[in-house]
Amino acid sequence: MAAPEMYTRGQPGDQDNRGESLVQQHMDRMQQQKEAVAMEKLRLLLPQMGDMVRALALARSEWDIDKAVQMLRSFHSANLDKVNLITKKRKKIKDDIENYDEPKEGKEGAAAGKASHSGSSSGGSSSSSGSESDSDAEERKSKKRRRSSSKHKKDKAKDKKRRKDKKRKQQKDKDKDKDQKRKKRKQAASEDEEAGGKARGKLTHTEDFGKYGYIRETDQNAKHDEFVLWAVEVKGANIELLGKTEEKELFREYMEDFNTGTLPHKKYYDLAAFERSEKIKAAGGGSGGVKPGGAAFDARADEEALKKQRHEERMRLAEQRQREAYALLKHTDRAKDMREQELLRAEMNLAYKTGDRAKAEKIFQRLQPDEEKKK
Structure with a gap:
């Protein structure tokens, strides 16, 4: 006998009505x-x-x-x-x-x-x-x-709309900043022009700007002697006792006076030229610089004498360089001849060792000095 089926709900025979476990x-x-x-x-x-x-x-x-x-x-x-x-x-x-x-x-x-x-x-x-x-x-x-x-x-x-407004505001701020920068540049340029005009007006009463040349801060080594002399005689300062910052500030002051031509003496512009002119005058070569009517210094005659001395110095340097070049060339040729003689001696020794006496004699005759060959 089959076991009866148990249902949790519904009636027997109903389709899909059995309860799941x-x-x-x-x-x-x-x-x-x-x-x-x-x-x-x-x-x-x-x-x-x-x-x-x-x-x-x-x-x-x-x-x-x-x-x-x-x-x-x-x-x-x-x-x-x-x-x-x-x-x-x-x-x-x-x-x-x-x-x-x-x-x-x-x-x-x-x-x-x-x-x-x-x-x-x-x-x-x-x-x-x-x-x-x-x-x-x-x-x-x-x-x-x-x-x-x-x-x-x-x-x-x-x-x-918010993005557009933000972008428009940013562009407006940029344009405003550009206008302000442009105004500042124009104002600075106008101030520089006014300052330059005032400086030029002052220079007309003293000396022209750049008459004796123009130097920068990088020329401190080139103008060291003149700067030291100016610092000692005009400012009463010893460069060796100053710090680097103080020395730079003092050189800026010297540079400004140099460029504007307001130094108190010409020796502060070019000390070597001044010393040469003094030597020429002491030797009697600067007599043309004194006028018959007085003892005033003739700048034109001094300039001509300085040009002549510089020309002679250039010629002397050129001759010296030429002599050095000849000596170097001669030394180079002599070294070349010595190397060739060493090679010939080596070939001669090799010929003696191999028994080639004719070649050895030929090289020996070649190595003899020219005076012995003539004898």
Whole structure:
């Protein structure tokens, strides 16, 4: 005798009416949670794929996420153009739904209302009340969508206007800064011109600017003797006892007086030239610099004598360089001759060792001095 079947609800013979066990219910819940987690992970990893494609890939891979991801990526790479086209269409449809036109929705709502009204008249009072409630719910949803769409558009327009205002303000600030910098440059240039005009006006009463040359701070070594003499005689300062900063400040003052031609004596411009002119005058060569009517110093005669002395110095240096070049050339030729003699002696020794006496005698005669050859 077969064991009787036990039912938790319903009557015997009812289809699919047996109650599931608690274990089976737990397994079903676990499977549902597993499917939900897998779908969520696939949605995050592959957002460009649709829900149906993700569900199909999970079902074929027995809900293994790694296999499903590999399958979908291979499918996406193989059908890249088609997937991109479908994605664009989906995005366009979504944008159309969000930006749904109000008059069009009104017409569709009216058409839906008419359809529901006709259905209600044919279906009776109970069906008409249900269709009216559905149409009201649909109308509320459409109004809500329109409000959200209009709000989104307003927010978007506000953001765009805010960005434009911010950009316009930044550009305005930049233009303002440029104008201020331009005004400052013009003001500085005008002040420099005024200062230069005043300096030129002062120089007309003393000396012309740059009459004795123009020096910079980098010329401190070249003008060291003149600077030291000026510091001792004019400023009463000892350069060796000053610090580097104080020495630089003192040289700047000397440089300013040098460039403006306001030094108290010519020896502070070129000490070597001054000493040469003094030697010429002491030797009697500067008599042409004294006028018959007085003992005034003739600057033109001194300048001519200085030019002559510089020319003689240049000629002397040129002759010295020429003599040094001849000596170097002579020394080079002598070293070359000595190297050749060493090579010939080596060849002569080799000829003696190998028994080639004729060649050895020939090299020996060649190595003899010219005077012995003549004898």
